[in-house]
Amino acid sequence: MWNTRVLGPPRVALYKVFPAVVAAPAPLCCIIAFNAFQTLAGVALGTRLLRRPLPGFCRRHFRSRVQVAMGVEGSADSDGKAPQTAAQGELFLYNEDFGYAAFEVSGGGAGTRALVCIGGLTDGLLSLRYLPTLAEVVSSHKAGSWRVVQPVLQSSYRGWGTGSLDEDVEDIDRLLSYLSSHRGISEVALLGHSTGCQDVVRYLAVGKHSSMVKAVILQAPVSDREALLLTNTGSSDGVDTTFAQYCELAAQMVSDGRGDEVMPRAASLLIGPPHAISAYRFNSLTGCMTDDDMFSSDLTDSELQRRLGHICVPTLVVVSVDDEYVPPTVDCRTLAARMADAMAVGPLGQAEVLAIQQGGHALRTPSATQQFVDKVQRFLGLLGQPGQRSLSWEIAMAKDIQRWASEVAGGRPLMVALVGMPGSGKTTAANAIGRLIGPDCVVVPTDGFHLPLDVLRARSDGADAVYRSGPSDTFDPEALRRCLCQIRGDDGAAVREVLLPGFDHGVGEPIAGAHRFVRQVHKIVLVEGLYLLHDADGWEGVGALFDHRIYIDADIEKAIVGIKERNKVIPGYTLEEIEIRCDRVDRKNAITVRGCRDRADIIVASGPAPPGAG
Numbered sequence: 001m002w003n004t005r006v007l008g009p010p011r012v013a014l015y016k017v018f019p020a021v022v023a024a025p026a027p028l029c030c031i032i033a034f035n036a037f038q039t040l041a042g043v044a045l046g047t048r049l050l051r052r053p054l055p056g057f058c059r060r061h062f063r064s065r066v067q068v069a070m071g072v073e074g075s076a077d078s079d080g081k082a083p084q085t086a087a088q089g090e091l092f093l094y095n096e097d098f099g100y101a102a103f104e105v106s107g108g109g110a111g112t113r114a115l116v117c118i119g120g121l122t123d124g125l126l127s128l129r130y131l132p133t134l135a136e137v138v139s140s141h142k143a144g145s146w147r148v149v150q151p152v153l154q155s156s157y158r159g160w161g162t163g164s165l166d167e168d169v170e171d172i173d174r175l176l177s178y179l180s181s182h183r184g185i186s187e188v189a190l191l192g193h194s195t196g197c198q199d200v201v202r203y204l205a206v207g208k209h210s211s212m213v214k215a216v217i218l219q220a221p222v223s224d225r226e227a228l229l230l231t232n233t234g235s236s237d238g239v240d241t242t243f244a245q246y247c248e249l250a251a252q253m254v255s256d257g258r259g260d261e262v263m264p265r266a267a268s269l270l271i272g273p274p275h276a277i278s279a280y281r282f283n284s285l286t287g288c289m290t291d292d293d294m295f296s297s298d299l300t301d302s303e304l305q306r307r308l309g310h311i312c313v314p315t316l317v318v319v320s321v322d323d324e325y326v327p328p329t330v331d332c333r334t335l336a337a338r339m340a341d342a343m344a345v346g347p348l349g350q351a352e353v354l355a356i357q358q359g360g361h362a363l364r365t366p367s368a369t370q371q372f373v374d375k376v377q378r379f380l381g382l383l384g385q386p387g388q389r390s391l392s393w394e395i396a397m398a399k400d401i402q403r404w405a406s407e408v409a410g411g412r413p414l415m416v417a418l419v420g421m422p423g424s425g426k427t428t429a430a431n432a433i434g435r436l437i438g439p440d441c442v443v444v445p446t447d448g449f450h451l452p453l454d455v456l457r458a459r460s461d462g463a464d465a466v467y468r469s470g471p472s473d474t475f476d477p478e479a480l481r482r483c484l485c486q487i488r489g490d491d492g493a494a495v496r497e498v499l500l501p502g503f504d505h506g507v508g509e510p511i512a513g514a515h516r517f518v519r520q521v522h523k524i525v526l527v528e529g530l531y532l533l534h535d536a537d538g539w540e541g542v543g544a545l546f547d548h549r550i551y552i553d554a555d556i557e558k559a560i561v562g563i564k565e566r567n568k569v570i571p572g573y574t575l576e577e578i579e580i581r582c583d584r585v586d587r588k589n590a591i592t593v594r595g596c597r598d599r600a601d602i603i604v605a606s607g608p609a610p611p612g613a614g
Helices: 010-017 026-044 056-062 131-138 157-162 165-182 196-206 224-233 241-255 265-271 279-286 301-308 332-342 366-381 393-406 426-437 453-457 462-468 477-488 556-569 575-594
Strands: 066-073 084-095 100-105 113-118 146-151 187-193 213-219 315-320 351-356 414-420 441-445 497-504 509-518 524-529 548-553 602-605
Touching: 084 131, 084 165, 100 131, 100 165, 113 131, 113 165, 113 196, 131 146, 131 366, 146 165, 157 279, 165 187, 165 196, 187 196, 196 213, 213 366, 224 241, 224 265, 224 279, 241 265, 241 279, 265 279, 301 332, 315 332, 315 366, 332 351, 351 366, 393 414, 393 426, 393 524, 393 548, 393 602, 414 426, 414 477, 426 441, 426 524, 441 497, 441 509, 453 462, 462 575, 477 497, 556 575
Parallel strands: 113 146, 113 187, 187 213, 213 315, 315 351, 414 524, 414 548, 441 524, 548 602
Antiparallel strands: 066 084, 084 100, 100 146, 497 509
């Protein structure tokens, strides 16, 4: 959303954003003023941002690094005085051709890691009032010695209305390239505020230097669409007639190939600041499943995965319960948890959520700032710690699977088996890969093909079978075979949908119809389980139903530790009994699965699995 402090005529906006101009050396005044004017003038003329290089005079004087102190007006205190958000630091050009600058708080640190902060609509340097406090804390050894950098993007200040996420991605690419080549930075964490969260998410998807990104912080990831509906109608349900008409106009202009054209001034006033806005950006901010629509509460889990499923680095999602841009009908905590679960790192437990009770959209209260800064310090300080699970081979595997799917002939889905011993992390890996691929992929766990407990009890060895539930002879491989053949379309059985069972580990029973394959939707079927490559107890030939067979190689002793943690939820057993059962039953199952290793096409090494990993 927008920063309501930076409004008014260009002269006032320039002073609000760049008060350092009055105290800076003359050459620096010219450069800062020109940088701001470039953003303001492009919008005032109803065009894209000016894209002419800076004059040679300005470029010459900015090639040397200059120490400056910047100040930005904050909101008024209770006594009516406006406090100053100020930070000592270094202002530098990261793009000399177009004159785009960035500010490093404290300036020129010795560390090789940087926290890059991306603001929201109308934001500019130090619009994030918590930035100086955050920089002081994360630069400490406890947090991992992070330098803090905030860039001016093409879309900063008044440029947001004629910008786009992809243009911001280009700027972030230029910035990261400059930080790497000129300022000794090798790793970054991206912090997005408000609409800056969209920039961060988009950058992880298409950024050229995204491999430098080791973590993500999304502060106030709100839906612009729902916020605009709220401000124009008073609720997220009804739609103001005028607002709806401009939404239709913008969509039509985009459809007609006129997305770069500027909307009528009345339309920009409905958005908020009286800045020019293109039809494309108006539609992107107000439409459903458009480029900017990533965090709306009405998106389905599948749609959220489509938007966020590629996030494969540790992520911190920070929301305020009292965020003024979130409709009161939306539960911020629940929505943030859904966002975290939609990410590829969600199954690994590497997507955290912090819900601040009182802080508002911009975390303007001291207590909210302190909660946020403390959490960020802990979050960054844990990165790269021994034993921390992160995605590795899964990222490349997801790309390979997508490539294999494009090569499948006959319209049938690609069939992939993911096999590993108990505790190897196969369930976690399968869910992460599924999110990385997106809605085209359905993940099917074979746990749902456990025989029901009443069937096991009816056997001659009923008591022992129930106790042992989990070995290859306590499954129904024939039922699995039928489902797989239906999905493959063997013998003309290409049904449109196939329902597959899930499993409730809490009660030890399968759940009918927990998973669904839809032929028109799913181009990839990823089946994960223990015995897909087994050649006894009715499992013979099941492995041949797959196009590719992947085996996760794991250490049995480490896997058993994870199983003991997971099996604590099994009802009716003491912790001592669980220890005994894991050693007697699960260890034997692991040995059986390991015997199938040589039947796999691909063997990958298991990483440290989170507690309870399958």
